[in-house]
Amino acid sequence: MRVVVDLNRCQGYAQCCYASPEHFVLRGHEVLFYDPEPPLEKAGEIERALQACPVRAISAEFSDTTDGRVP
Numbered sequence: 001m002r003v004v005v006d007l008n009r010c011q012g013y014a015q016c017c018y019a020s021p022e023h024f025v026l027r028g029h030e031v032l033f034y035d036p037e038p039p040l041e042k043a044g045e046i047e048r049a050l051q052a053c054p055v056r057a058i059s060a061e062f063s064d065t066t067d068g069r070v071p
């Protein structure tokens with residue numbers, strides 16, 4: 001699956017980091033690092049992170065993209 005965070009929109013609220021700490025990490029107060037290709041079995045966790053973001057900065061495509069093809 002693919003995850004994209006609009007870093008211009010992200011305000012560093014860290015709600016995604018609580019929902020999915022393996023895939024979203026806030027360094028300092030406002031620099032977000034994230035996994036752009038988390039495994040599909042983490043879809044529930046990623047969905048919770050997506051829903052938790054108060055500014056809707058996270059978007060995700062919930063399909064298996066491990067074969068390297070761009071959907």
Ligand code: SF4
Nearest residue numbers: 010011013014016053
């Ligand atoms: S919850 Fe949203 S605003 Fe907060 S750090 Fe995550 S992406 Fe950024």
